[in-house]
Amino acid sequence: MRNKLLYGFFGIISVSISIISCQSTEEIEQAKYYINGKLTYETHCQNCHGAKGEGLGMLIPPLTDTAFIANNLNSIASMIKFGLSGEITIHGKVYNEVMPAETHLSTVEITYLINYIGNSFGNKIGLYTQEQVQKDLTNTVN
Amino acid sequence: MNKSFLLATALLILILTACNSSNPNNKLPILGSREPITKEVDGKTIVDTLYKSIPEFQFLNQDSLPITGKTFENSIYVADFFFTSCPSICPIMHRNMLKVYNKYKGNDEVMFLSHSIDTKHDTPSVLKKYAEKLSVTGDQWQFASGTKETIYGISPEYMVFAEENDQVAGGYEHQGWFILVDKDKHIRGAYNGTDEKEVDKLMKDMDILLREYEK
Numbered sequence: 001m002r003n004k005l006l007y008g009f010f011g012i013i014s015v016s017i018s019i020i021s022c023q024s025t026e027e028i029e030q031a032k033y034y035i036n037g038k039l040t041y042e043t044h045c046q047n048c049h050g051a052k053g054e055g056l057g058m059l060i061p062p063l064t065d066t067a068f069i070a071n072n073l074n075s076i077a078s079m080i081k082f083g084l085s086g087e088i089t090i091h092g093k094v095y096n097e098v099m100p101a102e103t104h105l106s107t108v109e110i111t112y113l114i115n116y117i118g119n120s121f122g123n124k125i126g127l128y129t130q131e132q133v134q135k136d137l138t139n140t141v142n
Numbered sequence: 143m144n145k146s147f148l149l150a151t152a153l154l155i156l157i158l159t160a161c162n163s164s165n166p167n168n169k170l171p172i173l174g175s176r177e178p179i180t181k182e183v184d185g186k187t188i189v190d191t192l193y194k195s196i197p198e199f200q201f202l203n204q205d206s207l208p209i210t211g212k213t214f215e216n217s218i219y220v221a222d223f224f225f226t227s228c229p230s231i232c233p234i235m236h237r238n239m240l241k242v243y244n245k246y247k248g249n250d251e252v253m254f255l256s257h258s259i260d261t262k263h264d265t266p267s268v269l270k271k272y273a274e275k276l277s278v279t280g281d282q283w284q285f286a287s288g289t290k291e292t293i294y295g296i297s298p299e300y301m302v303f304a305e306e307n308d309q310v311a312g313g314y315e316h317q318g319w320f321i322l323v324d325k326d327k328h329i330r331g332a333y334n335g336t337d338e339k340e341v342d343k344l345m346k347d348m349d350i351l352l353r354e355y356e357k
Contacts, residue, residue, distance in 0.1 A: 048233045056237050058275035100229055 030115060030127040037116025040109050044102055045117075053121035059097055061090040064121045073118075073125060077110050077133045078140035107134050170322075170330040170351055174301065195327040199296050201257070201286035204270040209255075209284050211327060218351050219253040220344070221321045222335055223297055223304045225260035226272045229311050231318045235335040239320065240276060242345055243283055251352060254283035257297070259304045259314050261290050301332065320344055324351055 042051075049055055053063035063069070068090055069076070083101035087094050105113075111130040118125035174194030180187055196211065203209045220242060224232040239254065246252040258264035264272075269285035286293075297304040297316075300323075304316035322331035322344060331347045333340040 047230060050237060054237075056233050057240070057277055059272070060233060 026127055030119075033112050033115035033127070034119055037112035037114075038120075040105075040112045041116050044105065044109075045113065053117070058093065058095060061088065061093075061095045062121075063117055063123070065090045066123050069118060069123045070125065073128070074132075074136050074139070076114055076117075077136040080110050080113055081105060081137060082140065107137065110137075168350075169354065170347055173329040173332065193328050196296075196299050196323060196329070199292065201288040201292065202266050203281070203287075204266050204273050204285040205281075206266040209286060213284065214253055214255065214323070214325075214327075216325065217251050217253040218325060218330075218348065218355075219255050219323050220348075221255045221257070221300055221323060222319065223257045223259050223293075223300075223302050223316050225258050225312070225314055225316075226264050226268055227260065227312060228314070231336050235318050235320075236276065238335055238338060238341040240278075242320075242341065242348075243278065245345055246348070247282065250282075251355065252282070252348065255286060256283070257286045257288070257293055259293055259297070259306075259316055261288065261293055301329065322347060322351065325355065 048060045049063055050060075055062035068088075072079075079099070080102055082103065084099040085097075087096045089095075107130060111128065111133045114125075114128045114133065117123065118128055172193045176191050176193050178189050179192045180189050182188075198211050200208055200210045220239070222235060222239065224235060226232075236256075239256070243254055258269060264287055266285075266287055269287060273279075273283065273285055288296075294304060300319070300321045302317050302319050302321065304314070306313065307315040318335040320333045320335040320341065321329055322333070324330050330351055331344065333344040333347075335341065
């Protein structure tokens with residue numbers, strides 16, 4: 001009886017361990033990117049775009065236009081690294097200001113940022129890999 | 143026995159009411175240096191206190207109209223120093239200032255005065271565009287442009303540090319204070335414009351200050 005209980009107990013433990021580890025390396029990776037992304041965002045983006053990605057009037061666009069983020073996913077890395085100028089339409093409104101380049105940011109830091117912004121403020125892009133960011137950046141330069 | 147109980151009660155009431163009457167919420171202090179002055183009233187020489195006040199000034203606002211101390215004579219106002227291309231603290235400051243502006247929008251006893259420290263680039267038309275993009279219309283929130291001498295001459299009067307500096311992002315270094323000024327141009331409070339909690343305190347203090355002028 002006692003042995004059965006013990007076996008049952010260990011059975012449950014091992015099953016739950018395997019379930020937890022089944023929360024794939026991908027999810028763990030994403031969580032890591034997200035948390036680092038929050039810190040990177042606070043340092044390099046939050047002054048202008050706000051803690052809730054709310055932007056500022058018609059001077060600084062918000063980061064809450066989920067359709068814009070989803071449709072421009074492959075350009076976001078270069079927007080962050082090389083800056084942006086000219087007209088862009090966010091939530092149906094036309095913004096025309098200059099976003100400064102952040103060329104000092106590394107590919108890893110940009111990956112952090114895309115994973116944070118892409119999964120905050122209503123956005124849900126899932127994991128965005130560093131390889132993909134590297135590809136996006138190379139495509140811009142060429 | 144009864145006597146000491148009464149005494150204790152009286153003492154308690156005294157302490158409680160004393161705490162009430164020294165409630166700091168009743169009046170804001172006047173900040174800055176002060177000096178005694180002697181003057182004659184009804185033939186008698188008396189000593190009075192001269193409080194620091196904002197000296198006379200003249201700038202151009204976002205509509206290219208001159209603004210002076212007289213523009214603000216019937217209102218309390220919040221002053222700050224910024225520039226439109228500022229990449230660091232200004233967006234946070236003006237995100238917070240907008241909150242204050244929207245609370246007092248239409249109240250003719252409250253005004254706002256943002257000085258641009260970028261005297262080269264921030265002309266009235268640049269400031270006008272900036273104001274419009276913040277949805278600021280009318281003349282309740284004044285955006286001042288001036289010469290290097292007048293702008294950097296007035297900032298120490300508000301006890302705010304500002305200077306040109308090639309070493310910092312944007313080319314200008316400045317503090318993000320929101321300075322609360324009363325109708326007599328006395329400084330009544332200074333709040334970190336990048337800190338939401340301090341900005342909430344500013345709004346509370348503005349209500350306290352406005353009560354001084356209630357008839």
